[in-house]
Amino acid sequence: MRKYLATYVRNFDYPLFFTYVFMCLFGLVMIYSASMMVAIVYEDASPDYFYKKQLFNLVVAGLAFLVGAFFPYKHYSNKKLMVVLLGIMLVLLFWVWNFGVGEDSTGSQSWINVFNITTFQPSEFAKLFIILYFAGAFYNKSRNNSIEELQPNNIIYPIIVWIGVIFCVANETDLGAVGIISGIAFAVVAASGIRFRIFMKFFAVLGGFGAAIIGFLMLVKGDEILTPNRLGRFKAFLNPFEYESGSGHQVINGYIAIGSGGLDGVGLGQSIQKLGYLPEPQTDFIMAIIAEELGILGVIIVLGGLGFIILKALLIAINTKDPLARMIAAGIASWIAIQTFINLGGLSGLIPLTGVTLPFISYGGTSIILLSLAMGILINVSMYVKLEKRKL
Known part of the structure; x- marks a missing residue:
């Protein structure tokens, strides 16, 4: 066991791990900022209601990550x-x-x-x-x-x-x-x-x-x-401003949030759109709040972090000779990439809204727990790839 742990620590993928941790913590901060108004008005709770729930989710997610990281992927x-x-x-x-x-x-x-x-x-x-x-x-x-x-x-x-x-x-x-x-x-x-x-x-x-x-x-x-809601989303996709008071409301207010942020943002916690204008800003539209409060820098942080994780997973898949490791790493990369595209595509108007969360950033217990388990598995695969290279 001691030998296994020593080998594990020596080959642990620290850049991938710290990027994952940073994205989770960054998402936690933005969930707190985005959800304060929703918590007070709609949940009749304290401003940190969603923050505390997501903090608990992250604790469980951390345990899921450890299980995935230490359980040999070969099994x-x-x-x-x-x-x-x-x-x-x-x-x-x-x-x-x-x-x-x-x-x-x-x-x-x-x-x-x-x-x-x-x-x-x-x-x-x-x-x-x-x-x-x-x-x-x-x-x-x-x-x-x-x-x-x-x-x-x-x-x-x-x-x-x-x-x-x-x-x-x-x-x-x-x-x-x-x-x-x-x-x-x-x-x-x-x-x-x-x-x-x-x-x-x-x-x-x-x-x-x-x-x-x-x-x-x-x-x-x-x-x-x-449903009328889902049909409305398709109509709003074609021309959201034609349905400004209905199905296009969320998309338009997302545009306003992004446009208001500009290059440097209005400041952390200072979003206007989260004050009842943008529905459920802590879930699938959290990127709009990030763009409004932190500007281009916030968007670059999120896209850079997600891009690094996706690219790292693809490199792991490319560099291994084990087909099982290759398929697992490629599958995890595609999961994060496709979900990110669907979320940001709906936000930007490239595709109709689907209500998909942004990986590691949006509020949601099941999402962060399963993604953390997947990241643990990816770390385990990465360790094997490093050991594989050392033997060459």
Whole structure:
């Protein structure tokens, strides 16, 4: 054990770790600043209500990080562990499908009420689950057959699992999570090493099943998916100023916040838009408050930190010879990258709003805990890559 710890400390990825810690703490500060008005007016609580809740979330996230960092990533290819993860995923999705809670305005039913103390969002777990399950399944197949020659019918079980997860998440009408989970699956498959021709076949299979799932759900519960709120977001995407008093309100006030910040910002804690103009500023629109209060510098800090983590994960994937390590690192990189794009794309008007949080920065317990677990796993993979280089 002592030898393992010594090796671990010597090969620990300190730049990646400190960037992760800094992003979490920076997000905590901005959550406190962005949420004060919301806490007082809507929660009838003290100004630090959301700050304290996120601080508790970070403590739990820290424990999750340690578990991911010290648990050898090689075990994620263990078939028994994969069955356990699959069982947990199915139970969570079944539970939220039948007993989930959500928001009437959006029609989304994406959370599990945990003893009336807190809520848990299974779709966040699904993102990490798809990375580990797909990576483990492809890795196990490559032990018996060349991974380059794998056909879609050789990995039918991961395809079935992906279809089941996408169906359940889509049934919650959490369309943002559907996009992220689909992107993660494609990234892991692309990083597996299969030939491009086979990859395109795999892409066509998943795309076909995905289209069938969406078509079926639109047929049986189209009214629940295309709620007035969600349709309004699409209309506001085309021209938010035409719906200034309705669905375009959040986007326009986000623009105002960004424009008000300018180069140097109005000062930490001095945002005007968080005073009731911008709904839920501590979640998916927290970047607008960062831009308003800290200006371009705040935006650069966030984009620089997220960009470093994504780039570092991709470099880990590129530099390792182990296909399991490569797929896990590429999957985590794609998760953070896709979720960041969807969040900032909705904020800037590049894509319709989906309510997706900004990784490590936005308020949200399930998100920060699962992302921290993923970062711990990435640190563990990084350690292996360093050991791999030392042996050369």
